[in-house]
Amino acid sequence: MKIESLKLINFRNYERLEINFHSILNLIYGKNGSGKTNLVEAIYVLGLTRSFRNASDKTLIYDGKDVSKIEGKIVHKSMNLFTVLLSKDGKKVKVNDHKVSKISEYISKLPIILFHPDDLRFIKDTPSTRRKTLNISISLLNLDYLKVLNQYNVLLKQRNAYLKSMMINNRNSSDYLDILTSKLVDSGLYIYECRMKFITNINHYLKSFYESISGKEDLVIRYFSDYEGKTKEEILELYQKMIQKDLSFGKTNIGVHTDDLRFFQDGKDLKDYGSEGQQKNAIISYKFSELELFKVKNGSYPIFILDDLFSELDEEKVHNILKLLPQDIQTFITTTNLALFPSLDSFEYKSIAVKDGKIVREDVHERRK
Numbered sequence: 001m002k003i004e005s006l007k008l009i010n011f012r013n014y015e016r017l018e019i020n021f022h023s024i025l026n027l028i029y030g031k032n033g034s035g036k037t038n039l040v041e042a043i044y045v046l047g048l049t050r051s052f053r054n055a056s057d058k059t060l061i062y063d064g065k066d067v068s069k070i071e072g073k074i075v076h077k078s079m080n081l082f083t084v085l086l087s088k089d090g091k092k093v094k095v096n097d098h099k100v101s102k103i104s105e106y107i108s109k110l111p112i113i114l115f116h117p118d119d120l121r122f123i124k125d126t127p128s129t130r131r132k133t134l135n136i137s138i139s140l141l142n143l144d145y146l147k148v149l150n151q152y153n154v155l156l157k158q159r160n161a162y163l164k165s166m167m168i169n170n171r172n173s174s175d176y177l178d179i180l181t182s183k184l185v186d187s188g189l190y191i192y193e194c195r196m197k198f199i200t201n202i203n204h205y206l207k208s209f210y211e212s213i214s215g216k217e218d219l220v221i222r223y224f225s226d227y228e229g230k231t232k233e234e235i236l237e238l239y240q241k242m243i244q245k246d247l248s249f250g251k252t253n254i255g256v257h258t259d260d261l262r263f264f265q266d267g268k269d270l271k272d273y274g275s276e277g278q279q280k281n282a283i284i285s286y287k288f289s290e291l292e293l294f295k296v297k298n299g300s301y302p303i304f305i306l307d308d309l310f311s312e313l314d315e316e317k318v319h320n321i322l323k324l325l326p327q328d329i330q331t332f333i334t335t336t337n338l339a340l341f342p343s344l345d346s347f348e349y350k351s352i353a354v355k356d357g358k359i360v361r362e363d364v365h366e367r368r369k
């Protein structure tokens with residue numbers, strides 16, 4: 001999967017932009033606030049129709065304009081033109097000028113894996129942030145996962161609302177509650193199994209990537225779930241035991257909506273013990289592992305974006321990470337500091353200089369080693 005070219009109209013600080021990309025490595029450089037992240041954000045929005053920056057569609061449109069257009073030529077077996085149109089009235093997506101009415105159908109066509117400095121939240125933040133990231137990772141590999149997750153969330157809301165009504169009416173058993181619980185557990189078990197399988201598979205790669213980047217080999221993700229090692233019957237018993245607490249809180253206290261996962265290095269939780277650098281290395285190892293899982297499932301790599309990854313890493317780490325990039329993947333890297341990249345001699349790549357929402361220089365570099 002590669003992006004051959006990109007055209008932007010009124011996206012963020014780009015009023016107009018047309019650019020051809022290198023099929024392997026694109027290095028986007030420029031000062032703070034010049035538009036580097038905006039450019040990779042445009043690629044991300046082209047693939048996923050929404051930003052990774054928790055931004056509303058309105059903030060993506062150039063200030064004062066009404067409509068924004070992102071258009072990219074994507075090569076994957078054949079060439080296809082992808083378009084995302086953003087406006088105050090919502091968004092439209094097209095492939096080869098044909099409107100795609102289902103966004104979920106569109107977003108499976110242009111898979112992207114991204115590193116962004118905020119991703120450190122995957123380690124540092126709350127379980128809910130970690131579940132969100134995990135959900136995005138799994139849905140990239142399994143299209144049914146999001147559907148079941150939505151079902152689960154609907155059932156959870158219904159169950160919580162019903163618990164509240166039971167509490168008001170002073171009841172502590174109900175056939176309807178049993179039906180809701182049983183359905184919730186069915187969806188929950190599917191989600192549990194997907195998460196367990198995904199984490200087991202990620203762990204298969206994680207160690208060796210972490211070793212290559214940091215020199216330490218022991219990194220593992222542990223998954224924590226109320227459903228762990230239990231049959232449906234055993235889980236239903238748990239809900240039975242919990243019923244008084246559920247009723248008094250008016251909410252469901254156990255289930256996959258309380259799952260968590262943690263990164264452990266040498267038996268210690270990186271959330272509590274890890275340095276910023278170790279946490280960053282763990283996240284980047286996770287991203288590389290995701291790439292491999294995607295390749296195993298789909299036969300080719302997704303597009304890989306590394307936004308501001310290298311800012312606080314030393315030269316040796318930069319070198320170690322670049323060495324890990326697979327041959328047949330298209331990567332986009334942003335940096336404020338081109339001097340950090342001496343090791344790029346062994347790559348063929350394009351450097352792209354950005355200033356105030358414009359491309360001011362493009363150079364294709366031959367491999368020198």
Ligand SMILES: Nc1ncnc2c1ncn2[C@@H]1O[C@H](COP(=O)(O)OP(=O)(O)OP(=O)(O)O)[C@@H](O)[C@H]1O
Binds near residue numbers: 030032035059
């Ligand atoms: N909707 C918009 N319309 C016009 N300009 C915008 C819009 N949204 C953001 N900008 C501008 O884009 C610039 C930020 O761009 P971007 O985040 O890409 O910077 P960057 O090059 O990645 O910087 P850094 O090195 O700090 O990460 C800011 O100057 C901001 O004002």
Ligand SMILES: [Mg+2]
Binds near residue numbers: 334
């Ligand atoms: Mg940036």
